[in-house]
Amino acid sequence: MNSISILGKRLAPSAKTLRRSIQPVAQSIRHFSQTPNVANQPLNLFSFTEEENMFRDVVARYATEQVLPKVAEMDEKEHMFPEIIKGLFDNGLMGVEVDAEYGGANGSFVSAITVVEELAKVDPSVSAMCDIHNTLTNRCVSDYASKEIKEKYLTRLATDTVGSFCLSEAGAGSDAFSLATRAEDRGDHYVLNGSKMWISNSAEAEIFVVFANVDPSKGYKGITCFLVERGMGVEVAKKELKLGIRASSTCALTFDNVKVPKENVIGEVGKGYKYAIDILNEGRIGIAAQMIGLAQGVFNVTMPYLFQRKQFGQPIGQFQGMQFQYAQIATEIECARLLTYNTARMREQGLDFVKEAAMSKLYACQVAERTASKCIEWMGGIGFTREFPAEKFFRDSKIGSIYEGTSNIQLQTIAKAIAKQYSQ
Numbered sequence: 421m422n423s424i425s426i427l428g429k430r431l432a433p434s435a436k437t438l439r440r441s442i443q444p445v446a447q448s449i450r451h452f453s454q455t456p457n458v459a460n461q462p463l464n465l466f467s468f469t470e471e472e473n474m475f476r477d478v479v480a481r482y483a484t485e486q487v488l489p490k491v492a493e494m495d496e497k498e499h500m501f502p503e504i505i506k507g508l509f510d511n512g513l514m515g516v517e518v519d520a521e522y523g524g525a526n527g528s529f530v531s532a533i534t535v536v537e538e539l540a541k542v543d544p545s546v547s548a549m550c551d552i553h554n555t556l557t558n559r560c561v562s563d564y565a566s567k568e569i570k571e572k573y574l575t576r577l578a579t580d581t582v583g584s585f586c587l588s589e590a591g592a593g594s595d596a597f598s599l600a601t602r603a604e605d606r607g608d609h610y611v612l613n614g615s616k617m618w619i620s621n622s623a624e625a626e627i628f629v630v631f632a633n634v635d636p637s638k639g640y641k642g643i644t645c646f647l648v649e650r651g652m653g654v655e656v657a658k659k660e661l662k663l664g665i666r667a668s669s670t671c672a673l674t675f676d677n678v679k680v681p682k683e684n685v686i687g688e689v690g691k692g693y694k695y696a697i698d699i700l701n702e703g704r705i706g707i708a709a710q711m712i713g714l715a716q717g718v719f720n721v722t723m724p725y726l727f728q729r730k731q732f733g734q735p736i737g738q739f740q741g742m743q744f745q746y747a748q749i750a751t752e753i754e755c756a757r758l759l760t761y762n763t764a765r766m767r768e769q770g771l772d773f774v775k776e777a778a779m780s781k782l783y784a785c786q787v788a789e790r791t792a793s794k795c796i797e798w799m800g801g802i803g804f805t806r807e808f809p810a811e812k813f814f815r816d817s818k819i820g821s822i823y824e825g826t827s828n829i830q831l832q833t834i835a836k837a838i839a840k841q842y843s844q
């Protein structure tokens with residue numbers, strides 16, 4: 421029995437008392453529920469299981485002891501150090517939700533989100549690597565691949581091999597399903613031709629989840645998902661030089677007559693678009709977690725300065741003009757966190773979370789950007805230098821409104837859900 425159901429039992433009133441107390445409420449609810457379906461949304465608690473707290477502790481320790489000393493150097497060199505990647509695997513952070521049968525930690529979705537948030541408090545680049553590996557690559561293989569693929573590849577993904585999720589192309593960004601990479605059926609194998617862009621983790625990856633079209637005449641219904649090994653002929657081009665999350669590799673890939681065995685098709689031929697939509701809806705919760713971690717991380721390193729630095733004879737954090745600003749930001753971070761974890765719980769409970777996932781990502785990245793920007797301002801000149809991590813957090817925050825669906829695309833998703841709800 422989980423902690424929520426134990427709590428539910430403790431709080432349960434007698435059936436008679438409950439009937440009496442809810443009657444007037446039920447009448448009002450009936451009245452309101454004639455109109456849109458708002459009152460019927462179940463509530464989710466912001467509480468953590470023992471397992472989730474354990475993950476949080478392990479990650480927080482790993483992040484502060486192992487990652488923190490390397491953050492600035494990795495950013496400067498635009499390189500994820502191999503020992504950091506090994507540490508992620510050794511601590512079970514690259515297979516959080518993967519079944520124990522395949523070498524994973526068999527953790528909950530909220531545990532995965534917690535890992536992403538904690539890592540981002542220290543380094544959003546390491547968090548990006550871990551998030552994309554867990555919530556996109558592993559998720560796709562775990563949910564849709566055959567047992568044979570899982571035995572061969574998921575065990576590696578959970579224990580020692582980095583993976584990439586390859587959907588975007590030069591001509592297919594927000595309009596991802598206009599992708600041009602082709603997969604031609606040659607009997608017992610497919611031949612892949614085309615290129616991908618912006619692929620995270622690809623400098624380090626050995627395993628690639630690739631979306632390609634087997635029959636462009638069918639449009640997006642030709643999109644199929646393949647598991648491709650680097651050794652099959654994936655060419656990884658030079659890394660992009662980026663504004664933020666610079667230690668996280670982002671490269672273009674080329675497939676030039678890459679032969680992929682038929683048994684490496686993930687799920688069903690022509691269903692790739694559906695898998696991508698489902699995975700990205702969920703992935704957005706991961707990016708929201710990365711952004712709230714980033715916001716909390718920069719807030720935590722900045723706030724002490726406000727009580728050390730004195731101007732006009734008092735700590736700057738005591739001026740009302742400053743107090744109101746950090747009170748506002750702290751409130752926004754809390755709201756973003758509640759929204760994100762609530763969405764993660766909704767997903768765990770099998771509820772429809774698409775609108776809430778878009779809201780979480782949209783809002784969390786706005787809060788992250790605002791927080792990092794404010795933190796720089798609160799520190800004055802020192803905040804603007806590379807001596808202090810606020811400027812890096814600020815640069816890192818910008819990616820939140822771009823990958824896994826830009827902010828406009830999130831707004832579009834939210835608007836569609838609202839329009840559907842109110843136009844029925």
Ligand SMILES: Cc1cc2nc3c(=O)[nH]c(=O)nc-3n(C[C@H](O)[C@H](O)[C@H](O)COP(=O)(O)OP(=O)(O)OC[C@H]3O[C@@H](n4cnc5c(N)ncnc54)[C@H](O)[C@@H]3O)c2cc1C
Pocket residue numbers: 552585586587588592593594595617618619620621662670819822823824825826827828829832
């Ligand atoms: C660092 C980084 C890592 C990434 N990692 C991966 C990865 O691992 N795998 C992967 O597959 N992809 C990855 N991406 C790609 C990412 O998902 C895309 O960049 C993103 O979806 C936006 O696509 P685009 O860059 O082509 O922008 P575009 O789609 O060209 O958008 C440009 C602008 O137009 C706006 N716009 C587009 N369409 C609409 C519309 N219908 N209504 C309103 N506004 C619109 C957008 O909001 C945006 O402001 C990564 C990108 C970056 C920068």
